[in-house]
Amino acid sequence: MSEIILDNLLSPVVLFFVLGIIAAIVKSDLKFPSGLSEGLSIYLLIAIGIKGGIEFSHYSIDSVIGPVLGALFLGGIIPLITLFILRFLKMDLKNAIGLAATYGSISIVTYGSAIAFLENSGVFYEGFMNALVVLMESPAILVSLLLLKIIEKNNTVSVVPAQRLGIISGSMRFIDKDVLKESLFGKSILLLIGSLFIGLVLGERAVPMVKPLFIDLYQSVLILFLLNMGIIAGQRLPEIKKYGVKLLLFGLLTPLLFGSLGIVVGNIVGLSLGGTTLMGVLAGSASYIAAPAALKTSVPEANPSIYLGLALGVTFPLNLIIGIPIYYEIAQWIQ
Numbered sequence: 001m002s003e004i005i006l007d008n009l010l011s012p013v014v015l016f017f018v019l020g021i022i023a024a025i026v027k028s029d030l031k032f033p034s035g036l037s038e039g040l041s042i043y044l045l046i047a048i049g050i051k052g053g054i055e056f057s058h059y060s061i062d063s064v065i066g067p068v069l070g071a072l073f074l075g076g077i078i079p080l081i082t083l084f085i086l087r088f089l090k091m092d093l094k095n096a097i098g099l100a101a102t103y104g105s106i107s108i109v110t111y112g113s114a115i116a117f118l119e120n121s122g123v124f125y126e127g128f129m130n131a132l133v134v135l136m137e138s139p140a141i142l143v144s145l146l147l148l149k150i151i152e153k154n155n156t157v158s159v160v161p162a163q164r165l166g167i168i169s170g171s172m173r174f175i176d177k178d179v180l181k182e183s184l185f186g187k188s189i190l191l192l193i194g195s196l197f198i199g200l201v202l203g204e205r206a207v208p209m210v211k212p213l214f215i216d217l218y219q220s221v222l223i224l225f226l227l228n229m230g231i232i233a234g235q236r237l238p239e240i241k242k243y244g245v246k247l248l249l250f251g252l253l254t255p256l257l258f259g260s261l262g263i264v265v266g267n268i269v270g271l272s273l274g275g276t277t278l279m280g281v282l283a284g285s286a287s288y289i290a291a292p293a294a295l296k297t298s299v300p301e302a303n304p305s306i307y308l309g310l311a312l313g314v315t316f317p318l319n320l321i322i323g324i325p326i327y328y329e330i331a332q333w334i335q
Helices: 001-011 012-025 032-057 062-088 093-104 106-122 129-135 139-157 177-184 187-215 220-243 243-269 273-284 292-298 304-335
Strands: none
Touching: 012 220, 012 304, 032 106, 032 129, 032 177, 032 187, 032 220, 062 129, 062 139, 062 243, 062 273, 093 139, 093 220, 093 243, 093 292, 093 304, 106 273, 106 304, 129 187, 129 273, 139 292, 220 243, 220 304, 243 273, 243 304, 273 304, 292 304
């Protein structure tokens, strides 16, 4: 296992991520233009989505129903476990909900790094795994907001106006249209779903056109993106120190717990070694794009420096450096 971790640590994507962290720590003037950063994000979302759609076109519904149900199960159960842990640690409800949504959702970049790790190791994984990324992005956000409503109703205390929470009182609708729109049609999910659908419809016919840009150059563009993520993560690290050791341990230990749960689920639904590893990576990652965007409008009282700082400053580096190899080893052991 130490050999696999060392190989991962010495891969270009990890080393450039570390370079970004160092640049932030020494307060270098290195930074990415906002337009370039946005463009790299769009590229990665399209690349992962369209590759998944092309691969998904090779499978029948019967062969993917188990993994789909497994992904939905993880998207629903992880926010519940997260909320239970954080309430046990005496964290206030709004920030606990923020972390539940963040850790229940997934990191598309961590997933992309895991794909690069498996491909470099020559490990097979099911192509439809890219489709599961879409399925696990939104459910945790919706579940977390529903949990917020249920808890507040049981406490019979209205902390803030219902409209600000994205909740419509006295109605069968728990979440208003703005929250649903952000959860289901935010740019990250829209790009993933849209490119996935395009790849699914076109199948192999799309390969000649998309291969030069979205397949051949994928890992090179990932290096640029992770350099930028390293800079951002390094800038967020000091924010975590403000909230004590308990929160830091949460960001370090729960990804391994959720990742192990994802591996067990992946094994139960019959995924290959690579697919099971990716299921663990998805379960063990935390969102710093879709979930924070939804939380900003639906739970504005939650502190972004907590849920975003922890996801980007602690869990993301953990998964990128040692988490992915650990999930792979656990998957090997279980299978």
